[in-house]
Amino acid sequence: MLRQVNNRLAPYGRKLGPDPASESACTIGGVVANNSSGMTCGTEFNTYRTLESLLLVLPSGTVLDTGAPDADERLRATEPELHAGLLRLRDRVRGNPDSVRRVRAQYAMKNTMGYGVNAFLDHDSPSELLTRLVVGSEGTLAFVAAATFRTVPVRRHAATGLLVFDDLARAMAAMPALVAAARRRSSCSTPPRCGSPSSTRRRTPHCAAWPSGSTPRCWSSGSCRPRRPRSAGRVGAAAGPPRGRAPRLW
Template identity: 65%
Template sequence: MSPASVVPPSPAGGNRAGELAELLRSCVSDPSRVLTGVPQRAAAAHDASHYLLDPQAVVRAASAQEVGALMAAARATGLPLTLRSGGTSLSGQAGTDGLLVDVRTHWRQAEVLDDGLRIRVQPGLTVRQANARLARHGRRLGPDPASESACTIGGVVANNSSGMTCGTQDNTYRTLESLEFVLASGTIVDSAAHDADGLLRAREPELHAGLLRLRDRIRASETSRTTIAHQFSMKNTMGYALNSFLDHTLPVDILAHLMIGSEGTLGFVSHAVFRTVPVMPHASTGLLMFSGLAEATDALPALLAAGA
């Protein structure tokens, strides 16, 4: 259903839990995917962290439209909403005492494009599963987190995952081509569409204008430009990708790249298109011994220049 058609429950009287369940069922095509029983909520009460938060309901969303409707409903009722995919977080990002939306169960499709040069994936697919589809083309995803067998694309994008070997050139930010995302208002935007920026401006005029103001403010400040360029010349996966204001001009492209590393605070990524990297035919590991820390760090520029 359209997010605009969501009607919040009555704020007073009645069975609040029942009203919430009824509202959530109106947001999805199959009401059985709304789980309010104690066993189902307890099973989703923690991720890989030590935090324990009992959600009021768990919804297994199956489309971007459903996620949009759920976001609109949560916004109308003031109910916190958390998106959960792999649940491998050690910091508690995948837990909530509000509404938990499962975006893994029905989100595991992948489409290999251009003989493996690109791949379009949904957020519930793990990195290893995506790489398995690319293997016959001699390609793989750039980010290579150590938890690739369990972590999913949704978390990879949300955390700007990198890994031990991708450096600053093959991480999520640098290899992502486009995103389809859902904003808190329920608006769905595909940044690859030819009219994506116009759609964002028409549906989210304040957001579009705000991004333009921030872009111009940052670019007009030499201090801001220098600071951002310096911070993101290093391996940096923490916080919003502010370098998007320097790297991109259109608000829709800026927003799509701000999504990377935003930990779900700006919206939900329903599809991501990545440019892939080649799988090297040979790999080796070397051990270099240095007399001290200064000598070791002084050697880094030469090692990086050699392609290590």
């Protein structure tokens, strides 16, 4: 389980980058299969970015350690069609300027949907490409027998703040400064049911940016469907918004 791994790393002041809400139940294989991220890892510390190598079992039965020095040679010898196909796909993506532009744009933001085609721009060798394509593949490309991650430091100090704004537009306008102050990439997601900022102002007279640790979040007192905080033990879930406003957490 992800939480068990993080508990082992805690004495060293380290943890794995992905921090999904299901960390108490999810397995490492599931983290890889889903390209898990979470509220605080952004696009820098997700599974794709922090994975070093995988031990894979391909559909043919071939076992490949992508961290081995001869991983690419072994892949070419045991799976020549797969090796050649990955190179063709890489060159096809890189040879189309529109594809390069679209891939860069899609993965400049948080994006864990479908195969990680950004691998064709980020890596060169077929073994490296296969490693990153397996991330988020939901088990369709290979069985993950083992995974090696680059750990990230645990911040020794965390704080929670509650900043109240007149409307959602002002709260969102303040986000760039909050993120810059935290020196960390983060995001604040607006539920589709809340509509545009102009319509939201009519339905949500009270809005707030709620930075938990280093990651700003937003809440509103409108009629959006509520979601419970990730964990009552987390910094940010213990404190609450001003009384009498019936806030809803997103």
